[in-house]
Amino acid sequence: MNGTIRGDRFHIAFFGRRNAGKSSLINALTGQEVAIVSEVPGTTTDPVYKAVELQPVGPVVLIDTAGIDDDQSVIGAERVRRAKEILRKTDLAIVVVDGGAADFTAEDELLAECAQRKTAVIVVLNKSDCERSAQAQEWTTGKNPSALSASRGDGIEELKERIRAAVPKDWEPPYLSDIVRPGETVLLVTPIDLGAPKGRLIMPQIKALRDVLDADAVAVMCKERELPAALRSLTAKPALVITDSQVFPQVAADVPDDILLTSFSILSARQKGDLLSMVRSVSAVKNLRPGDRVLIAESCSHHPLEDDIARVKIPRWLEAYVGGKLAIDTVPGACFPDNITDYKLVVHCGGCTLNRREMLHRQSVPQSAGVPMTNFGVLISFLKNVFPRALKPFPEIYELYTNETHVEPRDRSKMARFSE
């Protein structure tokens, strides 16, 4: 596990017709033979991901895609569909056109889709070493194209500079460094259960440690069993306790009420998506009745374990709350089922492997179908009476939620630390 994970990288995808030079451009930008280049149209078939440190941009994922004009056959149309699906996670679209091309219908459709999704676009006019067609000249007018030659390497440095300028500074909110102050102590509670990988910590725990260090704060880590001992050992109260959502009840009982408490999954939901919407949606649990359908979605697929959070624990806790059996489906990986409206509630994991754009896209799918979607940590805190306490580290969200629902107004006095 070297380098920044894919979900925390800015996603740059390359679109265009077959043979426009998408793969050549990726190779030129990286200085590596990342993608196969050939004069045969349709060389790239499935999307290809390459995580690189692109100077001067930083850690990015470059995504090569199949030609968007390949819609004459069934398999070609499927490739176009897959290429366009990449737009869901694309932070910056590089639309590559061959400077000798005559038809731009496919590009117009793509640009319209980018505009609809509010995706930033750079148009690249490739093959500047060859003659430019009048049509290409006309089509690119007003589109501020980067004219370059991917195969010769001309104009590549200028494109890198444009890419750097197109990456917003705050394209992704911080994981937790904004809610911790220098010198404070943050206590991390990480159960080591059957699901824990041998010899290492999992992504959210590593991210939390790194963010605490970035905030010039102090991290202390323990398992849930050692939590009372860890608390006793500290001469000052920790400013914040972050726990794995699975042990919320024990941890909430052990951590005094005046210490802020949340979970890794809630932090991830805030960084990757719209936490407030997940918080509002959790009240849909109150309307669940035995027999109702619930969808549990995980962003990464792993082997289900004996006491798996998505397949065993959340279903057990939900059914205990509802007082009867629910029809629960668990989907790993990227896709929601088509029958999303059959579900009364969707529960999504923290999405730490996704980039923010994709998580927001995922939230929009049930939302536009009128189905509430919440998050593992938010749901567990709700079911286990750690709600809305688990939101207090995020004062804006806590305030909004408690104002909307008139929950626990007395608790606001405990937020003095944020109202200074």
Ligand SMILES: Nc1nc2c(ncn2[C@@H]2O[C@H](COP(=O)(O)OP(=O)(O)OP(=O)(O)O)[C@@H](O)[C@H]2O)c(=O)[nH]1
């Ligand atoms: N003359 C010239 N040829 C180029 C340039 N860039 C790419 N090519 C050539 O164009 C052809 C297609 O390049 P690719 O990079 O494979 O194009 P692609 O867009 O990835 O194509 P598909 O994967 O088929 O969709 C190859 O023969 C390249 O050598 C360029 O700047 N100038």
Ligand SMILES: [Mg+2]
């Ligand atoms: Mg290609």
